[in-house]
Amino acid sequence: MMEPLGWGGILARAAVQFLPVWIALAAVFAVSIRFRRRLGLYGKLFDSGIGMAGFAIVMFWVFTALFAGWIITHDPLAQLSGMRNVAPGTPLASAEGLYPVYLFGGDSLARDVFSRMVVGAQRVLAIAPAATLFAFMMGITLGVPAGYFSGRLDTGLTFLANLVLAFPVILLFYLLVTPEIRATGIPTALAAILFLFPILFLTILWNSRFFTNPRKRSIYIGVTLAVGLWAYSGLAFNADPLGVFAMDPNLLNVFVAVVFVNAPTVFRIVRGLTLDIKTRDYVAAAQTRGEGPWYIMLWEILPNARGPLIVDFCLRIGYTTILLGTLGFFGLGVSPESPDWGSTINDGRRLLTIAPHPAVVPALALMSLVLGLNLLADGLREESLKD
């Protein structure tokens, strides 16, 4: 049996475990800095210290999630006897074939905190960006027309958005995940609506662009509809005939809730940007050559709103991450065993005075990811305002 490790030893061993991440980070940075002059806004990010720091933190967690299988030292669900609430760096009692030490200690069920944190990153990074993306699809698909057409449509949609925004978020979550409400089928119905937007968005996008070339249009729209509807049947109704796309009903609820509360804010941002951009001459030029409104909205206006939207996207992933953490913390919508950061913090909370590490480690992870996303957004904003 080996000696308990000191902090230096713990960190050194953790660093070794993260080796794949370091290699990947180094590669990405080397390539990006080498070619940054040709990479547009992404390349300019490497001119800003803040942006680079943010990007590094975010990419650290992205790679951690990707290489989680190599990084973890133990099965995140395995409970090893004698390891309950042990301090960081405690060696295993009998380390046959196993990694000899719990790097960040053990939790109240004697599971490895380090491995749970790594796998938690996987969970968080799978849900947060995807949910944010869906929120953006919805916000954009409704926000651009609201800004472009103005009038009744705008008034109606803005009213709806404000209505959702005025509703307390946590209460909304509670409602969406309570079994009684779930039994009414409201979350599924909402999911059915929300998941329709990306398909709608892409179909309109291709149609407005390629209607002058029917063959190309048919191919693009055909592929979009086939893949989209297939995924749709699986994700929204859990009825994928091939069983590739499926979503845990718990997760579906969380997903729907997150999209639902984020979309109105995105809607408002997009609407404001559209109101500004639609007065530009190139929009007038498109109108005078007889372009349809959807082409103008999606190909003339939207691409030029991308700067602020990308910045908001980063911030919003951070916000969603916290939201997911909060949900997990309240034990909402995720299975009790789940290693996601929010639930882990909640689990560790009860024994905070005896063994703080099970709660502190995921809390720090969560914090650093959100910090990274914010720094990244700041860097992007700063660089996109230049020149």
Add this chain to the structure above:
Amino acid sequence: MTAWDPSHPLLEIEHLSISFFTRLREIPAVMDFSCSVMAGEAMGLVGESGCGKSTVALAVMRDLGRTGRITGGAVRFKGRDLATMPDEELRRIRGREIAMIYQEPMASLNPAMKIGAQLAEVPMIHEGLAKAEAWARAREIVADVRLPDPDRILGAYPHQLSGGQQQRIVIAMALMSKPALLILDEPTTALDVTVEASIVDLVKALGEKHGTSMLFISHNLGLVLEVCDRICVMYSGEAVETGAIGDVFDRMRHPYTQALFRSIPLPGADKTTRPLVAIPGNFPLPHERPRGCNFGPRCDHFAAGNCDAADVPMFAVAGDDRHETRCLRSTEIDWAAPAKAARQAQRARVGEVVLRMEDLRKYYEVSASRLFGGGETRVVKANETISFEAREGETLAIVGESGCGKSTFAKVLMGLETATSGRILLYNQDIQDTPIEKRTTDTVSSVQMVFQNPFDTLNPSMTVGRQIIRALEIFGEGGTEEERRAKMLRLLDLVKLPREFAERMPRQLSGGQKQRVGIARAFAGGAKIVVADEPVSALDVSVQAAVTDLLMEIQRQNGTTLLFISHDLSIVRYLSDRVMVMYLGHVVELGTTDQVFSPPYHPYTEALLSAVPIPDTHVQKKRILLEGDIPSAMNPPPGCPFQTRCRWKAQVPGGQCEREVPPLVTLAPGHQIKCHLRRELLEGMEPVFTIAAE
């Protein structure tokens, strides 16, 4: 403070160099710039955008931002170096002795504060004046800048005033502290011509009254001629010529100055008597400046081995007072030689009538208060009874200031709006009620538009080639992708852009190049009628000539009808066959270019002509200043639209002008005027321009 002797320059800039530092490199913005302004003198600083003229002004204010730094030379105000002065003292001088007026008046006004309070604040802070005294001073100065009803103005918020009034307030604010030096950075660029003329007149009068020295920055040579005593021409970060106004205008000694003068149209001349000569090539980017003379690559007198050997210093011009030029060959060049004759442009053959408007009206309804909508609605009469016809191959200029209805007119013609009443006939086909979605591709592609702002006319996130190809796709040109690509490249040839530009993004193009792409896009579907909405007004003068020529050349080749919307009468005179003058939605005068530019005039045309600044010392202008601003189209005056500002109104008996809209009177074949004035009076009008015999 040490006493300063007024016989020395008030502001003295010596060998000033300014650079901006970015992460990548140092960008020299101004090099070896010297000039001096004596007490009471007005110095004009002219040059194209990016030549560094505004940077000089900012350096005087020591307001170069975080990245700008003075890298050499000195700026002395009353003999003291501003660059090394402590901040405390600098702040005092900035508010009290040097004042600056910017292009955008709202940038200098606090939108949440009443005008009176903003004005009174200045002497209260700087001189510790009591409140009552400060307000009295504010009132006095508001009257001084010729604003009507000072008490109402003092109690108003900035947004309640028009652009011209705001700019007057900014001038008033600058004058509150009785500065010794006033820096004006393009103070009238955002304003209409007639308003500009009255502001310029005001600035000049105030300068004389208070003995204020001025540094007047402008790209408009005509304005500088009207306001300034001395001029300094800048090119690519350097002063290239400086001297007294008369010397530089009549005996220029630098090829750039001469080229600049030759590239701007004068309202006394048209394309046959004085063809425009564009300056070849492009303005060098700061980090791509050539060795030796910066103007070398574009100079007609360039001598290899001499001009590109070393940096060129300033040389004094013999015989003139403080007249200097940065040209090595100024004594060798034959300055009187006429410009190399550009290809004589014949006018296009004018053919059939292609477009006819009859009694077109466009009214908008706006609800007076949005909150309680549905109540009172007001009608904005954007266009009133417009009738005219345009023929194939003809250029019809539509002239007017903001609010005259020219953009509404364009919108109705393009089909973005439908007419309230009247007819638009395109090849004898009624289109007034057909919005653009319902028009056939043919109709849409035959009426196209070139837009005003080059920085806005192209979609910033699409390559140049894609944008043109998209227009081709929409107009159904070319069957396959390859054909369209080939056609796009031919269009680039047509507008004289290199074919590589197809892959570029709009931000990599200069303003003039973007405007060329805009023209190529408009002609993608073989347009028969092109509405050009101020296509060159946002471009630098040396580029304007080239783009104008290009438009006319394409017009000649294709027999296109050009509707040229502009407020710049010089360029209108230069290129148009007929002119239509609009004011508040009415056509007030319509005739051939010669008819409109010589008496009898409509009273508004007369004032408009007189407001145009002319960069030619030989042209004598009759000064006609219009009172007040253009009335709002929401609330037009009864009777004649121009009656609130007309100086001839008294000549019409019985107050008829205030009661009845005058009829359109035909004075000569093809020349119509909307005015009650009797024919003898109209015919007795004097010409606005007289050319002094040399």
